[in-house]
Amino acid sequence: MSLAVDVRVRRGGFEVAAAFEAPAGETVALLGPNGSGKTTLVSAIAGLLSPAGGTIQLDGELLDQPNGDHVAPERRPIGVVFQDLLLFPHLSAEENVAFPLRARGTPRNEALARARALLERFGLVGRAAARPRDLSGGEAQRVALARALVAEPALLLLDEPLSALDVGARARARELVRDELARFAGVRVLVTHDPVEASILADRLVLVEDGRVTQIGTPEEIRTAPRSRYAAELVGMNAFHGRLDGEADGIGRLAVEDGLVVVPWPEAFGGGPVIGLLKPADVTLSLEKPAGSARNVFHGHVTSVAVEADRARVRLATAPPLIADVTLGSVHRLGLREGALVWASFKAVEVDVLPA
C-alpha cells in the first residue's frame, strides 16, 4: 500500500512538477511556503485537477495516467480535510459525517449511526445535530476529520488541517490529528507551511518550493543537512544562493544577490549555480575589524537579538545578511542590541557548498 506521485500540474500560469512516494503506515508532510504549489498538488491527488503529465498511483491503481486517463474524484478512495474545512452549511454535523456513506449508497439510518459513533469517538456526541455555523473552530475541525475518515479511505489527505484554528485550539487539535494519523492504517499525507507542525506530525518531509520538490528526508536528515535556501532557513542556517566562479587554490567566489562570499571549491565542479550553507555558530562577531585569517569579513547593523537558553541568535543587516549564534557573554561584552554596528567574519572552509 502506497501513494506514488510523479506529476506535472498546471494551474493558471503556474506549473508544479513533483515526484514523491508515501508508503502506508508513515505520515508524509508536504512542507513549503505559501504559494509553493502544495494545494495544487492536493487538488491533483484528490482528482479535482487533471495533471498535464505524469502519473498518480495509489495502492497499485493508476489514478492518473500519462495518456490523460483520469479517475474521477468521487471514485478515488481518498478522504480529504480541506484547508477551510468546507463543511456543508445546510447539513448538521452528523449529516456532514454521514455524507460520504450516503453518497456511496449506505442506507440513511446505518450511515447516521456510523457517523454518530465516529462523532462520539471525537468527543462530539452532544453536537451531532448542530449546524457548522454553530460549531467552534475545534469542533468544526473534528467534524471535517470525521467526515474524511468515515468511509475508510485508502489515503487520508490533510491540507493545512490546523490553519483555521486559533492558537489555543490548535494544540488540542494537533494531538487529535496525531492520534488519528497514528491509528489510520492507510497512506497519510499532510500539507503544511508550518515546520513545527510538520516535524511533530510527520515521519518524512517533502519540501516544496516554487513548484518543485527540493528535498525529501526525515526531519532529522533535513535538520542536519538542508539542501536548499528554504530548508536552511527552516533550520536556522545561513544560505547563500548564487553562481560560483573564479577558482583559485581550491577556493572560489560565490556571487550572491547582494554581495560576495568566498567558499571552498567543490571537487569536480565546473562552476555554476550553487548553494552555500553556513552554521550560525561559525560566524564570529567583533567590534574591531578582525585581523585573523577569515576570508569573509562583513560590517553592518544588528537587526535583532533573540535569546534562547544560554545563547543568542543575532540577525545582521550585512550584505549578504547573516545570522550569528553567540554566547550570552558575547552579547554583553560586545553590547549587542538592535542597531549596534559590528563586524562579522567566517572562514571560507566553514561554508558547505552544494550544487543547486
Place this chain on the structure above:
Amino acid sequence: MGDTALVALRLSLVVATTAAAISLLTGFPLAWALARGSFRGKTLLRALVVLPLVMPPVVAGVGLLAAFGRRGLVGVWLFDAFGIQITFTTAAAVLAAWFVSFPLAVLAIEAGLRGTDERLEDAAATLGGSRWYVLRRITLPLLGPQIAAAVVLSWARALGEFGATITFAGNLRGRTQTLPLAVFEQLQSDPEAAFALSLLLIAVAFGVILSLRGRFLR
C-alpha cells in the same frame, strides 16, 4: 363581478403557475450555463435572455405571433405537420407569460449559483458524491432561497402579464382571458367591477407572497 371574475382568476392562477414552473425548468440550465460555463457567445446569450425584460410586452406578443402564429415560422410547420394551432389557446397564454417571466428566474438562479462556493461541490465530489448526487444534495439545497425567489418573481410577473397575452393569445373568456385582461375589458363597460377585480388580483398576489414568507423568503 361573478362568473367572469372567477373564471379569469382560475385561469390566471393556472397560467401563472404553469409558466412559473416552466420558467424554473428552462431557467435552471440557462442560469447554469451563464454562471458556470465558459463558451463563445456567452455575452450574446446573456443579452438574449434579458431581452424579454426590456422589450414592451406587446412587442414580445408580436414576436411570438411571428414565431408561433398560424403563419409564423414554427407555427406553420406545427400546423402542417401536426395540425396544432397555438394562438388563441390557453397554451398561448402560458407561452406568453413564460416568455416575459423566465428571464427573472434565470437572473435569480444565476446570482445564486455565483454566490455558492464551488469548492463545496469539489469537497462533495472527493467524498464520493457523483455529479447528480452533488447537485441534488449540495447545489440545489444551497440554492433553495434563490430558487424560491426565482419561482415567486416569475410567478408574479406571469400573473400580471397583459400585453404579450392579448397580442399573441387573444382575449377569449375561459381560454386566454386572464385576470388583467378581464380588468381591462370590464373597465370599459363596468369600471366598478374593474376596481373590484384589481383588488382581488392584489389580494391574491399579496396572499401568496405572505404565505411563502418564513418558509423560503425572509
